[in-house]
Amino acid sequence: MQVTASAHRVHLFSPSSSPALSLPSAKHCRCRYRNAAATTVRMGLREDGPSVAVVGVTGAVGQEFLRVLSDRDFPYRNIRLLASRRSAGKRLTFEDREYTIEELRPESFEGIDIALFSAGGSISKEFGPVAVERGSIVVDNSSAFRMVPEVPLVIPEVNPGAMAHINLKGRSGKGALIANPNCSTIICLMAATPLHRHAKVVRMVVSTYQAASGAGAAAMEELLQQTHEVLDGKQPTCKIFKQQYAFNLFSHNAAVLSNGYNEEEMKLVKETRKIWNDMDVKVTATCIRVPVMRAHAESVNLQFEKPLDEDTARRILEGAAGVTVIDDRIQSLSYALGCHPDVRMHYLHVSNKDDVAVDDRQDLPQDGNQGLDIFVCGDQIRKGAALNAIQIAEKLL
C-alpha cells in the first residue's frame, strides 16, 4: 500500500465495508469524492439551500465534511471547495458534479452563508474573522476561538442553547463564529452529559486512548508507513511525531504547559467547564496517543453530587441521542456457558459510525452510588470533528 502523498491525488479516508480495514483507503481516488456508503445518490443541491464553503477540503476532516454533508442530505445552493495554493486547481467530484478546488483567499467568502473550517488554527485565525466580516457563519473545527467568551462552543446534543441566537435568517450583514469542541471533549461529553443532567458531575478523571487521525491525514499515513517499516526491520520514519508511533504509545504531542499538563489535557478541562457552564466541575485528564487509526477511546471515572445507580444510568444513556450502549453482561454469559470470553467493547465498532459507544459500570469503591466508571469510544473524524460541525450547521437552517 502506497502511503506517501502524491501531488495530484487526494487521499480519501473513507469508510470501509471491512472492519479490518478501517484504515485510510488504499485506493487513491483522482480528485473525486465518492460516497462509499450510499447506493442511492442523495442530492442536497437545492435553490433554497445556503451557499456553503469547505475550508481545508483536502484534509481528513475536510473529506469527511463532504461525506457527512452527502450522507445527511444537507441542503446547499452551491458549494465552494477551498484549500491551500498547493491543492488549488485540482478537480473533485461531489454528488455527481465536478468542482475545481480553489485557493483560499479573503474574497472566497463573498456570498457564502456557511463556512466549514478545518485547516488548522492559524488559517482559522486569519480567515475566520474575514469570513464573518463578509457575512458568513463560520463553524470552526480548530481551537482558535473555542475559549473566546462570546464564541459559542457547541455539541448540538449537549448545549444547543449556546448558539440559539445565531441563525442564517437573523443575520444582518455580519456573520458569526461558532466553535466545534476538541474531539476528546465531544466524545467524552456525549456520554457524560446525560448523566450530568441527572446527578451533576462534581469530578471527572479521564484517560484517553487517542487515534492518529486527531493529528490529521499525514499522521495516519505516518502510522501506516512506520508499521510497514518496523515489520520490515527498518527504523521508522518520524515526521509528524518526534518518536516512533507504530507499536508504541506516548503522551499526546500537544505542548506541555508549566502545570505539567499538555494543551490537549487542558482542553478537556476548560472546554468541559465552558460547555457545561460550570466553573466548579473538577476535571483531570491524561491524554495518550495509541497506534490506532481514527477512533478515540476514553476511560472516564465520574463522581456525582447525587446518587445514580448503574441501571438508571444505563436507561439514561440508552435514551440519549447519539449514544449507543454496549452491554457486557450478555456477552459475559457466553463465557459463563464455557465459550470464549467475549470482548466488552472495542474500538473498531465505532470507526466510521456516527454514534458514540459507551459501557457503564457502577464505580464500586465510591460510597452511596455516587460514582460511575464509563468507557466511551467515538469516531474522531466523524463525531469528533466533521459530523459535529455539520450538526451545528443544521441548526442554522
Place this chain on the structure above:
Amino acid sequence: MQVTASAHRVHLFSPSSSPALSLPSAKHCRCRYRNAAATTVRMGLREDGPSVAVVGVTGAVGQEFLRVLSDRDFPYRNIRLLASRRSAGKRLTFEDREYTIEELRPESFEGIDIALFSAGGSISKEFGPVAVERGSIVVDNSSAFRMVPEVPLVIPEVNPGAMAHINLKGRSGKGALIANPNCSTIICLMAATPLHRHAKVVRMVVSTYQAASGAGAAAMEELLQQTHEVLDGKQPTCKIFKQQYAFNLFSHNAAVLSNGYNEEEMKLVKETRKIWNDMDVKVTATCIRVPVMRAHAESVNLQFEKPLDEDTARRILEGAAGVTVIDDRIQSLSYALGCHPDVRMHYLHVSNKDDVAVDDRQDLPQDGNQGLDIFVCGDQIRKGAALNAIQIAEKLL
C-alpha cells in the same frame, strides 16, 4: 518476518538494540538461549547455589526467566528446564551449557530448591503443591495462589516482609509457595507504594494500556501476524483473541464478572489490598489491551489521606528502588524555545528495561495537595513477571 510457530524452534522475545524493534526477535534461534545484552558471559553455576527448575521454559516469561537469571548472575548448582510434552527433548543452550528440555512430571521436583513457574494457572494448581511437597520453594507467576491467605504475594521493593519467614536454609522437608502479583499490579504499585508510604493512598483510579505479551508469546505473534494481514488488505486471523487486535483496542480479554468488571480489573483491586495489607483502599481499574508488544502503561489518579505536593512526590519517586522518574518540564523547555514539542514519556523507553518509569503531576482539581496524577510504564515480561519472580528468589538465598 515469519511469525508462525515451528515445532522444532523456540521463539525468543529478546531485547533488541533498536527501540524500533522491541518486537519478538525475527531471528529464530534453534533451541539456544543467548544473552543478547551481555558481551561478557556471566556464570551463575556454582556448587553452593540452589538447584533451580524453570517450569514453562519455552514461553515468553520462561525465556525471560533465563535471561534475567543470567543478567543478574543468579547462583545455581544445577538448572532443570521443564515444559509440556510437546517441547520435551528439544535442546537449549543456557550460559554456554547445553540442556535438554524435560517434560514436566511430579518427579521433576526431586532435589529442586527453587521452582520458577510460568506455565499458566492450571499447571500451577496441579504441580505447585507437588513441588512444595517435595521440598521446593515455588515462585509462581500465575494467579492460582495469589489470593490464598497464607501464600505471600510479593513485590520485593514493596512488601518483602510478607515472605520473611520463608528461606532456603530454614526449610524442614516441605517447601513453600510464594505468588508473583499480576503484571499490572506490580507496575502500578512500584510507583504508587513509595507515595502511599508517605501520604497514604485512600483512592486510586487506574486505566491501563496493556501489551500483547501479557497474553503470552502466541498473542505477540498474533498481533504481528494480524498487522501484516491488515496492511495487506486481508482479514486478520483471530486465534488468541476473539476480535481484531492490529490497529484496535479492546477491553481486557479476561472474563467479565457479575459486577461488570473483568478479572484483570479485579486483580488490581484485590492484589493491591493484599500487598498493602489495607482492606480499605478504594481502587477502581479499567483494563484495556492496546496494540503494543511488551510494555504496559497505566494512568493512575491518586487521592491521599495527607497532603503530598508534586516536588516532594518527585523526590520520593527519585529515591525509590526500581523506579525511574521522567521529567517533562525539561523536555517542555525545548518547546518553549520553539523546537518541536517533545514527548512526556513513551512506552518504548521501558521495553526490556528493569525499572518502571513514572511521570507525576499534581492532580490540580483535588483540594489541599491531596491528589497526584501519575503515568507509569513497565516491561510486562520483565518487571511485570520474570524479574519480579527472580527478585523474590534472590530473597530466598
